[in-house]
Amino acid sequence: MAGIDRTLVRSLTLFNKTSDADLDALLSSAASRRVPRGEAVFEQGAPATHFYLLLHGRLKVMQVTADGQQIIVRVVHPGDLFGFARALQRIDYPGTAIAAAESIVLVWPTDMWAVFLEQNPALAIGAMQTIGQRLEEAHTRIREMSTEEVERRVAHAVLRLIKQAGKTEKNGIRIDFQISRQDIAEMTGTTLHTVSRILSAWEGKGLVEGGRQKLLVLDPEGLSRLAEGYRD
Amino acid sequence: MAGIDRTLVRSLTLFNKTSDADLDALLSSAASRRVPRGEAVFEQGAPATHFYLLLHGRLKVMQVTADGQQIIVRVVHPGDLFGFARALQRIDYPGTAIAAAESIVLVWPTDMWAVFLEQNPALAIGAMQTIGQRLEEAHTRIREMSTEEVERRVAHAVLRLIKQAGKTEKNGIRIDFQISRQDIAEMTGTTLHTVSRILSAWEGKGLVEGGRQKLLVLDPEGLSRLAEGYRD
DNA sequence: CGAATGGTTGAGTGTCTTCAAACAGGGTGG
DNA sequence: CCACCCTGTTTGAAGACACTCAACCATTCG
Numbered sequence: 001m002a003g004i005d006r007t008l009v010r011s012l013t014l015f016n017k018t019s020d021a022d023l024d025a026l027l028s029s030a031a032s033r034r035v036p037r038g039e040a041v042f043e044q045g046a047p048a049t050h051f052y053l054l055l056h057g058r059l060k061v062m063q064v065t066a067d068g069q070q071i072i073v074r075v076v077h078p079g080d081l082f083g084f085a086r087a088l089q090r091i092d093y094p095g096t097a098i099a100a101a102e103s104i105v106l107v108w109p110t111d112m113w114a115v116f117l118e119q120n121p122a123l124a125i126g127a128m129q130t131i132g133q134r135l136e137e138a139h140t141r142i143r144e145m146s147t148e149e150v151e152r153r154v155a156h157a158v159l160r161l162i163k164q165a166g167k168t169e170k171n172g173i174r175i176d177f178q179i180s181r182q183d184i185a186e187m188t189g190t191t192l193h194t195v196s197r198i199l200s201a202w203e204g205k206g207l208v209e210g211g212r213q214k215l216l217v218l219d220p221e222g223l224s225r226l227a228e229g230y231r232d
Numbered sequence: 233m234a235g236i237d238r239t240l241v242r243s244l245t246l247f248n249k250t251s252d253a254d255l256d257a258l259l260s261s262a263a264s265r266r267v268p269r270g271e272a273v274f275e276q277g278a279p280a281t282h283f284y285l286l287l288h289g290r291l292k293v294m295q296v297t298a299d300g301q302q303i304i305v306r307v308v309h310p311g312d313l314f315g316f317a318r319a320l321q322r323i324d325y326p327g328t329a330i331a332a333a334e335s336i337v338l339v340w341p342t343d344m345w346a347v348f349l350e351q352n353p354a355l356a357i358g359a360m361q362t363i364g365q366r367l368e369e370a371h372t373r374i375r376e377m378s379t380e381e382v383e384r385r386v387a388h389a390v391l392r393l394i395k396q397a398g399k400t401e402k403n404g405i406r407i408d409f410q411i412s413r414q415d416i417a418e419m420t421g422t423t424l425h426t427v428s429r430i431l432s433a434w435e436g437k438g439l440v441e442g443g444r445q446k447l448l449v450l451d452p453e454g455l456s457r458l459a460e461g462y463r464d
Numbered sequence: 465c466g467a468a469t470g471g472t473t474g475a476g477t478g479t480c481t482t483c484a485a486a487c488a489g490g491g492t493g494g
Numbered sequence: 495c496c497a498c499c500c501t502g503t504t505t506g507a508a509g510a511c512a513c514t515c516a517a518c519c520a521t522t523c524g
Contacts, residue, residue, distance in 0.1 A: 088364030132320030
């Protein structure tokens, strides 16, 4: 499909070993799609017909349990591959990907996955590193949920967010997409009430500045100390 | 290295698309190593010089947090790849792999990883599926830790164990390696005390039969119901 | 301007952890 | 072969952390 910005894609670490020719081949079979805020790219349980690359914006991947509880499995940042369910012999998507901000994604049919990897071993290694990192993030999260109490988990989650989606402002670092207390709760395995209380307390200490679906971190250092378990 | 059982390796799903010639090449650069119960294959933080395949036995991969708390990241079963830290540009092992039973592992130098994948795209896809499955398991565990209370998490963990390491006996299904309450606690993010109480209660209901580092599941059905959240 | 969504805060409660003590079994050395 | 020790397990009691329930407030959007 025409009109895809090659220089933007070129700059992604995933493709830093891919030749220009190979990259053109990849892009030629991709489509790009604009996703408005709040809309789903794909839904949990739907057949995995495509896989995706986020070019611009921000997505939340959510899962709903049998009894209706929601959790956020991960946040997708620009440059991330996502929705590659078929890469592991799944026929459906294990979660729902929702745009937390207006987003642009590249789309390929799932059949292309195996083709690309076989034709392009460097990409296979890159993709594997990507998945491997994701695995390690998941283990980190498991460790945190096993050993840390809620306040530290929330601190870690917020630190991760400003690292991956932080925009420096005059007073501190802003999370550059709309995120609710409910979202943070679903990322840390707690309730929005507890998150609200924690953020209020932090605001009182001058660590952060809240707002409706907004969060500005004033003192990342202090938050780090909290995350590492220093009592007060 | 001579003396590695090719038919055993051949039967692993990981290699079901690998040609005999390629498989021989792989095995020719591997060494096999016997690991007695309680001994570590590699230690957390040590340079990732090798990657491994478990042929026989059972391993626990553990992580220790900064403040000394332990968790079990996963259990390694025969046929599983493990310790492939370098596959994701890590230079050290993120955890410690300890033999929960006398084990036999195949060992390769990490340099071989990239070589194998580039020479053998089918293997790359197989390896990626392996890692992908692991990622999904991790997400499942995160979901359970976020939304389920301890008893259900323990039930899920035990069900997973009998599925992956269950040996049918006359009265039920036995977990076929030594596992302590502490281990189960570290797999589910709770304390050995709570696990002990839960297992005692289950024993009272005739669901399981305990013992020192032993566990026999008498009623998998009943356990499943518990895991799915049916109150009593 | 009103409805809807998101956020705050209080009170009460329950699950699980922590602290503590005692017990069981398996292996080892005398 | 038995006593002892070490490790793993059981169980009780107290307390804390975070959840649930509930009510109210604030902000945004149609």
